[in-house]
Amino acid sequence: MTRSTLVLHLCALAVALLITACAESPTGRNQLLLVSEEQMAAMGDQAFQQMKQEKPRVDNATTSEYVNCVARTITGAISSSYNWEVAVFEDDAVNAFALPGGNIGVFTGLLKVTKNQHQLAAVIGHEVAHVIARHSAARVSSQLATELGVSILAAGTGMDPRLIGTGADLLLSLPYSRGDETEADRLGLQYMARAGFDPRESVDLWRNMAQEGGARPPEFLSTHPSPGSRIRDLQEYMPSAVQTYQQARAAGRRPQCVP
Ligand SMILES: [Zn+2]
16 A cells, blocks of 8 residues: 555545544645644654753854754744744754754754855755644654554544654654655745745755765755755746745845854
């Protein structure tokens, strides 16, 4: 059974059981969601705590403020109920993530590849989009459904709270699907543009990322589609993103986050 057939099958079953476990993503894709928003936030918070305990944080105030400035500008431009928190980790890996509950992590290695605030905004916008579109809820749901069977559906009350720990581990290990990545690119471009960052810089960023290849390709690339195919997708959405960007600038949104 393919993943989409499985989702449809489980969605149909959820409807049969009168459980509203099926939801639409912001761009209209069907998702199977067995886990409530609150439960996802609890998993995201737990996974974030774990990371903060295990990894050293950057102790340069300027660097920390720079990343916070970009993240704050983006989360301020979108509507969400989260109280966003940002952590900058001292780590050479070219990587960043955002977790349900409004937790954003950026590795210092990423700052060597993002040449300016717009390029950093492209990565943060993309990661925040994964959270807003609830991609983790969808992948945690199907993984739990596959592992535990549909019996968790039959309970009718959503997920067993004892599974929060399992979910937190899944959050840190499960890759996003190709469809999730395309949606996050498309939404992320809109989010950065709405915040007043130049969406065209995202194309340069993925080019820098590709050039970083060689002996040790950026970690971000190992979990994401190839820059070539992403650049083609981005260019398709670019005209509307540029329009959004120009409106944001005209409305006075001109962020100046300094590295
Ligand atoms: Zn992604």
